[in-house]
Amino acid sequence: MxxxxxxxxxxxFISGGLGTxxxxxxxxxxxxxxxxxxxxxxxxDVYFPLRRPGDVDLLPVRFLDSKKEAVFKSEHYKSVSExxxxxxxxxxxxxxxxPGFTGSPVWERIVEESETSVRLSCLGEDRRRE
Numbered sequence: 001m002x003x004x005x006x007x008x009x010x011x012x013f014i015s016g017g018l019g020t021x022x023x024x025x026x027x028x029x030x031x032x033x034x035x036x037x038x039x040x041x042x043x044x045d046v047y048f049p050l051r052r053p054g055d056v057d058l059l060p061v062r063f064l065d066s067k068k069e070a071v072f073k074s075e076h077y078k079s080v081s082e083x084x085x086x087x088x089x090x091x092x093x094x095x096x097x098x099p100g101f102t103g104s105p106v107w108e109r110i111v112e113e114s115e116t117s118v119r120l121s122c123l124g125e126d127r128r129r130e
Contacts, residue, residue, distance in 0.1 A: 002035045010040055011056075012081050013091045027056045043088020044068065059084065 005026060009019035026036050030053045038048040038059075045064040050056060059080055063069035077083040085091060 002037070003029060004037045004039065006039045008041055010038065010059075013084065013089065015092060023056055026050055027053050030055065040084075040089050046087055061087065 005022065007018065007022045009015060009022065010026075011019055011023050014020060026038065029036055030050055036050040038050055040048070045068075046061050047064075048055075048059050049062050050060075057080070061069075061072065061083070063072060072086075075086070077086065081091070
């Protein structure tokens with residue numbers, strides 16, 4: 001099974017219990033052999049293909065544009081936090097609640113690319129793909 005998880009909060013950037021809950025859900029699913037594609041609001045068209053339980057700590061990045069991915073992979077970052085900040089992911093997830101934030105239009109493209117059968121939203125709504 002493949003799951004697309006949408007959330008605005010995930011470690012190392014958390015401001016409350018949502019990020020911790022999403023982390024635990026993702027890790028538990030991965031331990032059961034479920035593939036999780038994590039989407040966080042960012043300035044780049046990226047998602048995080050989580051395939052092993054340890055990926056919840058490493059957060060491997062996948063760009064929809066392979067040229068941008070090649071450039072990103074050539075860069076060196078001191079920490080996961082530094083790497084996430086370079087993608088435009090906020091270290092203060094509550095900032096996504098500011099007026100004018102609409103989320104990423106890339107989410108539907110990620111659904112198609114990752115061929116997920118279930119979308120798990122940690123944003124407040126769960127939907128099954130038809």
